[in-house]
Amino acid sequence: MPFPVTRMRRLRATPALRGLVRETTLDAGDLLLPIFVHEHEERLPIGAMPGVDRLSVADAVAEAKECERLGVAGLVLFGIPDAKDAEGSQAWADDGVVQRAIRAIKAEVPGVIVVADLCLCEYTDHGHCGILQTTAAGLTTVDNDASLPLLARTAVAQARAGADLVAPSDMMDGHVAAIRTALDQAGFPEMPVMSYSSKFASAFYGPFREAADSTPASGDRRGYQMDPGNGDEAVRESLIDVEEGADILMVKPALPYLDVIWRVKQASRVPVCAYNVSGEYAMVKAAAAAGFIDERAVVLETLTAIRRAGADIVITYHAKDAASWLL
């Protein structure tokens, strides 16, 4: 029944009424904060990401405590080792910086969820997400199948250190199955896998690569990350990851891919995480610093929109700020 019988404004009249009929709410308990851990004591600011620094293991523990205080569900850990090599061996080293950070956080703040990002690009000297091969035609590419055992080995090292979740972001085919099998064989059948199943080859990762020192030395990641034009492919790859044993799916970046979040959620019905990435964060921070937008309002609206699109969990560099505004 249209106007005047139906008046949509009736339920918009007061904050209380708007709250009563609000479909999507934001809760700090659905947010994860990504952090960068390096092997140095001093904090190292990241140029394009005001408020985000490279942290020591001790500062990572302090960050975990702060998350607990604010009700942020947990952290996503990225390691920046001093020594990089062709295989990325610090990714699975028992005393690698991420493994040390996981142990330290779980020892002091056991209630905070620790997600271990599982990729080789921060650990390889060439900056790619797997090991390289040169084809007969003289082309250098990432060797999918040869990279799988290294990823599986990294997952086991992260599990041994005490991670609550491993999150493979490498975009190799068959990675979830390889990781699941290795975890099961190593005695970690209960360890959940959160797969970056729809990870697009995105320009929005620019600031992260400065933060993690992981810009590919040559070429780009379009040979393994997804083409930004593809939605069907994202759904297809997500369903493959579920079949391989993924417990949570991820769409990344978030804001330019809200339709993909929606589609993956509808098609899979498994918990979906969206990664509000470094470039999305940098744009908000830059616009806010210039006085062009209201940072608090924009962040809360953005995170609500990502949740409305179907994300159960949001990884965001705004997590602590958002949580403090929601308190």
Ligand code: PBG
């Ligand atoms: C590593 C990885 C990347 C991000 C998360 N994990 C970078 C990349 O693929 O180049 C990006 C996160 C961000 O931009 O905030 N594979």
